[in-house]
Amino acid sequence: MRKHLLKSLLLVILLFSINNPLFSQEKKLQKAKEQFDRYQYIDAQETYLKVVKKGYKSAELFMNLGDSYYFNSQFEDALKWYKELVNSYPDQVKPEYYFRYAQALKTKERYEESNTYMQKFADLSENDQRAELFKKGEDYIKQIDFQSGRFEIKNAPINSVFSDFGTAFYAKNVVFSSSRDTLMLKKTIHQWNDEAFLNLFEVEYDSVNDSYSKIKRFSGVINSKFHESTPVFTKDGKTIYFTRNNFDKGKLGRDEKGTNKLKIYRSKKNDEGRWSEPESLPFNSDQYSVAHPALSNDEKILYFSSDMPGSKGLSDLYEVAIMNDGTFGEPKNMGEVINTEGKETFPFISADDQLYFSSNGRHIGLGGLDVYVTNLDPKTQEEKEIINIGKPINSSKDDFAFIVDTASKIGYFSSNRDGGKGGDDIYSFVQLEDLKKPCEITISGLITDKDTNALLPDTKVSVYNSNNDLIQSVVVGEEATYTQLVKCKSKYFVRAEKEGYTTLEKLVNTLDKTETLDTPLALEKKIKSADVGDDLAKILSLQPIYFDFNGAQIRLDAKVELAKVIEVMNQYTTMKIEVRSHTDSHGDDAYNLDLSERRAKSTVQYIIDNGISVDRITGKGLGETQPVNDCGNDTNCDKQEYQLNRRSEFIIMK
Incomplete structure (x- = not known):
């Protein structure tokens, strides 16, 4: 009995030791998924990679691992795991992953290969706007090249080795977001990208000497221990809208899954130059993000990016009315002309009412987020065209947060392209040319x-x-x-x-x-029917039978047309016709009647001379008595209207 119990115990231990590695990997996968769902991409990557090193593979693992890099703009690493997914599990690849793989390929400028997977995506996604855009614009590189070369760019000297992006004009200053940690004592690390949280900084720009003052932190009332980014200011500089983590009155808000979302806040400056405690806008929510504010030129509309219910893609552009008392209307999705199933974000309204924004949903791009422009309030629907603004603003990486002063043609955008100082860098530019109007x-x-x-x-x-x-x-x-x-x-x-x-x-x-x-x-029908009373000239589509001025002699061009009448009469030997000649109302009525009579007889005689029996054709002149319009005597018609009355008819009598 004791021996039997010992064997059973050994079997349980053996089974546990066999199953324990699998149990361990499943726990790690569950942990990684939780990290991924909370946007803790760095932690999720580490956990997933540990599982991969143990030899565990699955389509879901490669999708999530690829996504953890893709959504963090680490496209080279994303490319590696999407490739594993496509090659190892071709039957389990969801259409969206063909799209992301194609986008990742673009960041390495492998455009032909990218098109191959975009085609797979399009074949499986008939109702997806991105698929439709791909099918309509396969020569997108040529379209981008057409707009390219209109900007002169340089890496701005205000960049650090950390992430710097999202500029705004503020009087003579430029305000921007940065993860540089100037406290030096303690870094607050964000688990999304393993960098310090973003704060707002400002710097004065001297346009004459193209130089910047010393960088300083923006207001301590605005900056918190969490993210602040992408500000926009009213023209008087007294109101700021900006993006911040869901952080109100010292408390961090989370959604149902425990994820902290983004919100737009507003603050106003008093007469003493101090900013008020930021207020969360009423359409913010713990359950979705609202970010990247922009203002219309009359400052009556706020534009922003959000994944709120009703969004078409990962994030859409919205607009909301700002009332005179500072309250807001209902947010309105800007529609499928702009929004796709991908990501539309970072709106900016220029002084000439052009909407600039970034998107990775429109396939007509070089990779990652590209900057696009459209007329905000077009006079015609044809003007509502979404145009990629081309190189060098756009690259194979993420390019976003575009702003421009249309008066000076100076502006800024952000990018994580190769050659920068940090993760994201701010680039300044001078616009050399306006948008080119393509000839279509x-x-x-x-x-x-x-x-x-x-x-x-x-x-x-x-x-x-x-x-x-x-x-x-x-x-x-x-x-x-x-x-x-x-x-x-x-x-x-x-x-x-x-x-x-x-x-x-x-x-x-x-x-x-x-x-x-x-x-x-x-x-024209090959075989036509004709009845008594029909005009053979119309049936045969004859050109007008012209005569020289005041003449009745058959001209060479008229002979060509009369040959068609003769051919038909030769084919249909019982056909009889009457030639009716008409003039316009110019000249004396009696003279016109006589002239038309002479022309009718000349036409009849020509047809008889070419083999048609005299008993099959008659003619008469009607002068100006039967006009086809109101251009009779004492009228002032144009030349073309009078011309319609100078005609010959070949009426079928039998």
């Missing part, structure tokens, strides 16, 4: 029946360049319209084909300016 040409048109003007759906429309290379071929839908983007200063051929109709081709020459060229295509 759209060819579009309606496909109709030439005789009836009826729409012709199911028509094949093809666009060829001057080398006869096919650019696009589509079959139009029920609305019978086509649209094609083409290049400026180029030549194109638009061809329309439909069964039962003669193929039509039009030449289109584009100019060096953005415009839409309306190019309708009216197709």
Whole structure:
């Protein structure tokens, strides 16, 4: 019995020793996930890496490990673990991770490879705006290059070996965020990136000598022992809005998971120059972040970034009205023209009402966060275009917190690009050129029946360049319209084909300016029906039968058109027609009647002379008695309107 108990005890010990490593790894994974969910990325990385070294692998492990670097802008390390995920667990890769992998590849300027994974993402994410943007703009590098070179940048001398970013204009001063720890006695370390918490600092800028005064801390009332960043000031310098951790009256607020979110605070300066105790804005919440304030030029609207309920992506841009009494309206999402399923953040409104912001959701970027611009209040919807402002502001890394003084053309932005002094650095710039307006040409048109003007759906429309290379071929839908983007200063051929109709081709020459060229295509039936009373000139689409001034002699160009009438009469030997000649109202009525009579007889005789029996054709002149418009005697019509009345009709009598 004792021997049996001993064996059982040894078996339990053995099983425990076998299962204990697995139990230990599971505990570490759980701990890492908790750290990750609280944005303690540095701690999460260390825990995950310990598990990996023990040989443990899973799709979730590689996703979270990659994310812990990705969300901390450590893209090279993120790239390593996303690659492990894609290669080791191809069947478990969620579409979002193809997007993040593609973004990480861009930070190493591996754009072709990035496009491969963006295509995978797009194929699996049909309703995702980022996928749609990718499909619409595959030549995004060319678009970025078009806007590039408009700024001259340099690393600002106010940077430290820590993170410095998020500048604001404040009278002659520049206020910015920094994790530099000037207390020297004790560092308060943030577990997100293992650096000291951010405070606001200010420095005076001398634009004449391009120099800065000694850097000093901003108000002690504004700065706390937690994060302060991205301030914006009213024009009179008496009100500041800024971002801070959820920290009110000495208490740190947390959400349901224990995570401390960001909030926007407001403080006002009194007559003695002292700032009031910062107040949390009413639309802040413990459950989501509100950050990075910006003001409209009339200071009646506050813009910010948030992941509040109703957001499309990781963070969206919002606007909220500031009432005359200082209260606020309801925050309003700025919509899908601006916001994507990614991250839109760091808004700034320039004096000319341009909205600058950073995004990693718009694929038309070089990697990480890129700076974009759009017209804040466009006159037309076409002006609501989101434009990447190009190099050197944007790079393959995170570029954000762009501000500019439109009067001096001087401004600042922040970036974690290679070659900086710290994690994030502030860069100053001079804007050399305004935003370039790209030349974009759209060819579009309606496909109709030439005789009836009826729409012709199911028509094949093809666009060829001057080398006869096919650019696009589509079959139009029920609305019978086509649209094609083409290049400026180029030549194109638009061809329309439909069964039962003669193929039509039009030449289109584009100019060096953005415009839409309306190019309708009216197709002619190969076989047409004709009844008694119909005008053969309309059925055959004859050009006008012109005569020399005061003459009735058949001209060479008229002979070309009359040959078509003769050919039809030869095909249909029982057809009889009457030629009716008309003039406009210029001149004497009797003279016009006589002139039209002579022209009708001349036309009839020409047709008889070319083989048509005399009993099949008659003619008469009607002068100015049957105008097709109101351009009769004593009128003042333009030349084109009078021209419509100078016509020849070939009326089918039998």
